């Protein structure tokens with residue numbers, strides 16, 4: 001249905017944020033003939049889009065608030081090394097987020113949110129395939145193996161139950177149930193402590209930093225201006241256009257603006273009616289050398305540790321730290337991830353760590369991203385993907401570019417209304 005308030009298709013659009021979501025949106029806008037400027041206060045992939053696990057896993061892309069997370073949350077308050085951390089003294093914003101998150105952690109809410117994800121998951125690879133056809137100089141790898149490994153069968157039952165729910169909700173996911181020995185035969189990097197596993201099929205992975213930089217290069221090569229060091233402090237709708245002002249005083253007018261500022265989405269979005277809290281769910285990663293480089297991702301769900309082969313090293317990622325996005329990297333978390341993975345990996349030197357990194361997942365209380373038009377018909381939000389902004393970034397960009405240039409909201413985006 002045409003949007004009655006829609007302004008003529010914008011010709012000059014500013015995208016604020018050079019992460020996966022912003023750059024994908026810029027790329028697909030260019031595809032539709034729009035002149036694009038990308039502004040980032042730091043640089044390409046300066047936020048969550050660099051050191052993440054790089055999984056393209058629509059088969060397990062599910063809402064974060066779910067009953068089991070609440071259990072981890074309680075445990076976390078008692079132990080700083082557990083995989084989910086909530087500071088003992090939460091500020092008002094974090095309390096608002098946690099209260100909303102708790103309200104959405106029921107089976108019925110999970111099912112409703114899952115129904116919103118499924119149409120996106122079904123098309124997630126389409127975004128990557130379009131970028132590949134458009135010549136992005138970074139590949140997506142088929143995960144020849146994708147193993148979720150556990151010490152015991154009892155631990156494994158949690159994911160088996162979840163996979164049952166995922167399938168019951170209508171999401172397609174193929175998997176095999178393996179013994180520890182069967183898992184080691186597929187993935188020799190697993191230690192003898194692994195006693196049970198699940199092998200997922202049909203998923204992919206990327207080197208996210210490499211990929212997002214390649215995407216930025218393509219966006220530039222197609223004519224966009226990419227301005228780094230541009231800290232946007234004001235976005236103002238002036239009727240005939242949108243004014244974008246940076247902290248250094250640069251002041252430009254555009255026909256439309258996309259806010260793709262990750263965990264900072266609320267800062268610029270609030271005045272356009274985006275009231276959903278976007279809370280930093282901070283995660284850590286580092287890379288280590290390993291004797292047998294896995295052929296695909298290795299996941300230790302009980303420890304919430306995600307491993308991905310990148311080049312000649314293994315990236316090890318984990319933690320969900322609900323605290324300020326700008327807080328310094330906490331070495332205890334890095335060590336906690338290394339210690340959690342140590343008994344389960346074989347031939348990995350977890351003390352020879354490189355690229356130690358912390359980044360903030362943009363998490364919403366209902367576990368759904370914020371994609372689409374705001375109160376202004378010229379200002380669009382694109383973010384809040386939580387754990388899944390890499391998997392869903394390209395499709396988000398593709399669908400949002402369609403909405404911005406045609407004025408019609410693709411059906412897949414209905415549940416992600418930024419004004420909800």
Ligand SMILES: Cc1cc2nc3c(=O)[nH]c(=O)nc-3n(C[C@H](O)[C@H](O)[C@H](O)COP(=O)(O)OP(=O)(O)OC[C@H]3O[C@@H](n4cnc5c(N)ncnc54)[C@H](O)[C@@H]3O)c2cc1C
Nearest residue numbers: 017019021041047048049052053055232262283389390391
């Ligand atoms: C440990 C970890 C593992 C993960 N693993 C996966 C995974 O395997 N698969 C997956 O799909 N997802 C994963 N994620 C989630 C994924 O990384 C994020 O969802 C995604 O990167 C978000 O992308 P984005 O473009 O929205 O935000 P970001 O990448 O954070 O980009 C936002 C950008 O906006 C800029 N910015 C902010 N405010 C301003 C301003 N006022 N002016 C100018 N610029 C501004 C920032 O500098 C930043 O560059 C993981 C995350 C973590 C932390």
